[in-house]
Amino acid sequence: MHISVNVDGVTYADEVEPRLLLVHYLRERLSKTGTVVGCDTGNCGACTVHLDGHSVKSCQMLAVQANGHEVTTIEGLARDGKLHPVQEAFHSNHALQCGFCTPGMIMQAIDLLADESDPDDETVRKGLEGNLCRCTGYQNIVRAVQDAAQRMKPGAGPKQEQHSDEHISSKQPVGGE
Amino acid sequence: MIPAEFKYMFPSTVDEAVRMLAEEGEDAKVIAGGQSLVPVLRMRLAAPTALIDIGGLTELTGVRDDGDSLLIGAMTTHYEVQRDHLVQDHALLLRLVTDTIADPQIRHRGTFGGSLCHADPAGDLLAPVLALDAVMIIAGPSGRREVPAAEFFVDYFTTALAPDEILLDVRVPKYTGWGAHYEKLNRVAQAWSIVAVAAAVQVRDGAISAARVGLTNVGSGPLRATEVEAALVGQQASAEAISEAALRASSGDGYKDNLARVLTGRALTAAVAG
Ligand SMILES: Cc1cc2nc3c(=O)[nH]c(=O)nc-3n(C[C@H](O)[C@H](O)[C@H](O)COP(=O)(O)OP(=O)(O)OC[C@H]3O[C@@H](n4cnc5c(N)ncnc54)[C@H](O)[C@@H]3O)c2cc1C
Numbered sequence: 186m187h188i189s190v191n192v193d194g195v196t197y198a199d200e201v202e203p204r205l206l207l208v209h210y211l212r213e214r215l216s217k218t219g220t221v222v223g224c225d226t227g228n229c230g231a232c233t234v235h236l237d238g239h240s241v242k243s244c245q246m247l248a249v250q251a252n253g254h255e256v257t258t259i260e261g262l263a264r265d266g267k268l269h270p271v272q273e274a275f276h277s278n279h280a281l282q283c284g285f286c287t288p289g290m291i292m293q294a295i296d297l298l299a300d301e302s303d304p305d306d307e308t309v310r311k312g313l314e315g316n317l318c319r320c321t322g323y324q325n326i327v328r329a330v331q332d333a334a335q336r337m338k339p340g341a342g343p344k345q346e347q348h349s350d351e352h353i354s355s356k357q358p359v360g361g362e
Numbered sequence: 363m364i365p366a367e368f369k370y371m372f373p374s375t376v377d378e379a380v381r382m383l384a385e386e387g388e389d390a391k392v393i394a395g396g397q398s399l400v401p402v403l404r405m406r407l408a409a410p411t412a413l414i415d416i417g418g419l420t421e422l423t424g425v426r427d428d429g430d431s432l433l434i435g436a437m438t439t440h441y442e443v444q445r446d447h448l449v450q451d452h453a454l455l456l457r458l459v460t461d462t463i464a465d466p467q468i469r470h471r472g473t474f475g476g477s478l479c480h481a482d483p484a485g486d487l488l489a490p491v492l493a494l495d496a497v498m499i500i501a502g503p504s505g506r507r508e509v510p511a512a513e514f515f516v517d518y519f520t521t522a523l524a525p526d527e528i529l530l531d532v533r534v535p536k537y538t539g540w541g542a543h544y545e546k547l548n549r550v551a552q553a554w555s556i557v558a559v560a561a562a563v564q565v566r567d568g569a570i571s572a573a574r575v576g577l578t579n580v581g582s583g584p585l586r587a588t589e590v591e592a593a594l595v596g597q598q599a600s601a602e603a604i605s606e607a608a609l610r611a612s613s614g615d616g617y618k619d620n621l622a623r624v625l626t627g628r629a630l631t632a633a634v635a636g
Pocket residue numbers: 226227228391392393394395396397398399400401416436437462463464465468471472473474475476477479480484485486487523527528529530552553554555
C-alpha cells in the first residue's frame with residue numbers, strides 16, 4: 186500500500202506491506218535506528234515516538250496507520266547541532282547506563298513535560314510507567330526529567346536566547362562616546 | 363515477531379466498513395487502536411486475512427450528551443475519556459478506571475470500544491460498564507441493534523458481536539453526583555488487574571440510596587456484585603454497613619473471593635467519601 190508520512194520534518198512517500206510495523210518502517214526503510222525495539226508485547230516503551238505530538242509505541246502500530254500523519258523520533262529532537270534540553274538533562278544527570286531504554290524514555294519524558302511543566306517525583310514515575318529500564322534503577326532518570334523541567338521553564342533557554350538586562354546592555358555600542 | 367500477511371482496508375463511513383467486513387468474511391477483523399490486536403498479530407495468536415481500520419470513522423470519536431445518558435463513541439481513546447468533562451461530571455467511575463489502564467502511550471491509541479470488544483477478563487472497563495448498566499449500540503449488515511452490557515460479555519475474549527458487526531457507541535446512563543472509586547490490585551510492572559472492584563454510590567443525607575459494584579478478573583467475564591449492591595441500599599454510609607455488604611462479594615474462587623471482599627470494602631469506603 187502507498188503511504189505518505191512526515192518523519193522528523195521530512196515527508197516520505199513509500200510503498201509498504203500492510204503488516205510492516207511502524208518501528209520497522211522507521212528503522213529499516215528510513216534508517217532511523219535511534220528508535221529501538223525491546224519487546225514483542227508493547228510493554229517496554231523503548232520504541233516510543235510521537236504521532237501528531239502524542240507519545241505512542243511504534244511497535245504497536247502498523248506503518249499504514251501512520252499514513253497522512255506526523256511522526257517525531259529521537260533523531261528529530263536536536264536543533265542546529267544542539268541537543269534537546271531533555272537529551273542534555275539525561276546526559277548531565279547520568280540517566281543511562283546501557284542506553285537501550287533512553288530514546289523511549291526521552292520521547293515519553295517530553296510528552297510528560299508537555300502536560301506537567303514541573304512534575305514531582307511521583308508524577309514522573311507515573312508518566313514513565315510504560316517505559317522499562319533494566320540498568321539504572323530509575324533514580325537518575327527521574328532526576329533528569331525534573332532537571333529538564335527546570336531547563337525548559339520559560340526563560341530558561343540557551344544563553345543567547347535569554348533577554349536579561351545584562352544581555353541587552355552587552356548589545357549596546359561600546360566605547361562610542 | 364512479524365505478523366502474517368493480511369489485506370488492509372480503510373473505510374471512510376460506517377456503512378462502508380460494515381460492507382467490507384461482510385465481503386471479506388469471517389477471517390476479517392476490525393482494527394481500532396491496535397493496542398491489543400497488534401501484539402496478538404505479532405505473536406501470531408491470530409492471522410486475520412483482512413484488517414478493516416476504523417481509525418478514519420471520525421463519527422465514532424468523542425462523548426456526546428444525550429439527555430439522561432452519555433453516548434461514548436467506540437473510537438474515543440482512553441486519553442480522551444480521561445479528559446472529557448461529560449465523563450467527569452456524569453460517569454466519574456469511568457474516568458477513574460481509565461486512569462489506571464496501561465500507560466500513557468497505550469492510552470493515546472487504545473480505545474474505549476476496543477477494550478470492550480476485546481473482552482479480556484482482566485480488561486478494566488468491562489466491570490464498570492456492566493455495573494453502570496451501559497448499552498452497546500452495534501451496526502451490522504441488517505442494520506443497528508442495541509445490546510445491554512449484561513448480554514454483551516459472553517465469555518473469555520468473547521462478546522455478543524457477530525464477525526460482521528461493529529460497535530459504534532456505548533450508551534451510559536448519567537450518574538451525576540455519585541461517588542465513585544476503582545480499587546485495583548496489580549503488579550507494579552504490569553497494569554493488568556489481578557482483581558479489581560469498581561464502585562459507584564449515591565449517598566443522600568448520610569444514607570446510601572443506590573449502589574453499583576462490578577468485579578474485574580474474577581471469572582471468564584466481568585461480574586456484577588448484585589448482592590453487595592442490595593445489602594447497601596437504605597443503609598447508613600458507615601464502615602459497618604460497608605464491611606457487612608463487602609462480605610457478599612464473591613467469585614467462586616477461594617483466593618480471589620477473599621481479594622474481592624477486601625477490595626470491595628476499600629472501593630466502597632473511598633466511593634462513599636467522595
Ligand atoms: C502493555 C499493555 C498494557 C495494557 N494494560 C491494560 C490494562 O491495565 N487494563 C486494560 O483494560 N487494558 C490494558 N491494555 C489494553 C488496552 O486497553 C487496549 O487499548 C484495549 O484492550 C484495546 O483497544 P484498542 O482500541 O487498541 O483495540 P484493538 O487492539 O484495535 O482491537 C481489539 C479487538 O477488538 C476488536 N474491535 C475493536 N474495536 C471494535 C469495534 N468498534 N467494533 C468491533 N470490534 C472492535 C478488534 O477486532 C480486536 O479483536 C494494555 C495493552 C498493552 C499493550
